[in-house]
């Protein structure tokens with residue numbers, strides 16, 4: 449038997465040392481690189497990213513490729529032997545990463561874009577490099593403490609009381625699942641459950657309801673009014689009907705900024721309603737929550753502090769890399785009683801109430817260190833810069849709305865709200881039917897995808913096909929917005945002419 453079995457491995461090779469690949473248990477293993485090469489590779493990646501960032505405005509905001517082309521490029525068996533890491537990085541940078549919507553492009557207006565700060569990006573690198581796992585206080589006390597700090601910042605911004613708390617999650621979807629678990633437990637885990645939300649709520653909320661065991665046909669997507677806000681009368685009617693039928697409502701989910709239009713549900717009225725009904729109120733503020741850092745946002749989101757829980761997405765309007773979400777609960781113990789379990793294997797991690805184990809507040813045990821990116825970004829730039837960056841999105845959206853209303857070709861399909869403008873090509877002096885308008889606008893959107901630097905997406909608003917710009921990237925300028933709207937007008941005129949409605 450080899451007498452080195454059980455002895456500690458030798459130190460990894462230093463920079464410049466020859467790396468002799470040893471096999472057997474006495475060697476440290478060959479999944480390591482010498483320090484000099486580690487540094488060279490890190491420099492290479494940093495250079496790639498900084499160059500990408502400098503060139504971004506001149507590139508297209510969207511690049512996509514079809515499956516067959518990507519199969520040809522990438523489909524292969526995992527290689528048995530490795531090859532130089534620099535080559536692998538080059539391949540990723542050349543053949544994989546470009547085929548993606550550049551969500552941080554100043555002209556990316558589709559879905560919900562954002563632009564992570566560089567300190568936030570570096571924080572993700574550091575968190576991965578330090579291999580931190582803020583699952584429990586024992587395993588990561590410094591990072592757990594920083595998560596407390598960041599959660600407390602959010603708590604105060606939202607006007608929540610001291611007993612509130614929560615955790616950082618992978619995003620809004622995970623925050624919604626955690627919220628509905630807490631709501632279901634607070635309701636005593638009844639049978640035949642229902643949840644309520646508006647027909648504008650994000651699909652993540654419906655999925656979260658399904659995950660916690662609400663039958664699909666008992667997820668009530670209540671009608672919204674002409675401004676896409678939940679209709680309180682419709683909600684009351686539906687809930688009365690359900691109670692009469694012996695169903696058990698467990699939660700109402702309100703929107704603080706719908707993804708489609710930025711609409712904000714009547715938060716105060718919903719809080720009154722839920723109080724009277726003894727029901728959990730969750731506010732999905734994944735999109736709009738950080739608007740609370742501006743004066744206008746504070747006014748618009750009044751009442752949010754009355755919710756039992758609030759979901760937020762720092763990877764949207766707080767300019768963080770994916771995956772940075774958050775769930776706050778007005779009483780942090782509601783999360784703990786919904787999620788905490790005490791397996792024997794974690795018996796050493798119980799350090800008492802001042803030393804929270806974040807794994808006890810949500811669905812993940814192993815977790816990435818998300819607080820670091822928020823903290824490093826805010827430490828670097830300061831809150832005043834963040835406030836300005838968020839306010840800028842709302843100002844640009846308001847200006848875009850003015851442009852749309854003054855345009856002879858465009859029609860506003862909603863008031864701008866929280867940085868989102870909805871509109872379509874529909875010349876005021878033409879009387880086009882809905883079918884033609886949808887065809888024209890679909891054509892315009894396709895031209896934007898393939899022929900323009902900007903990227904935008906569409907949605908249906910109460911059945912009407914609508915173009916939509918979400919303007920929340922801190923690097924976007926008015927020229928970016930104006931030139932994108934000019935492209936829409938130009939493509940609109942072309943499409944109208946092709947459809948036989950254009951004027952010379």
Ligand SMILES: Cc1ncc(COP(=O)(O)O)c(C=O)c1O
Pocket residue numbers: 560618619620621622650652653705706707732733734735736761773
């Ligand atoms: C309002 C709203 N809620 C929830 C989500 C889902 O969040 P995530 O994609 O972070 O899981 C989104 C995503 O765009 C959203 O806009």
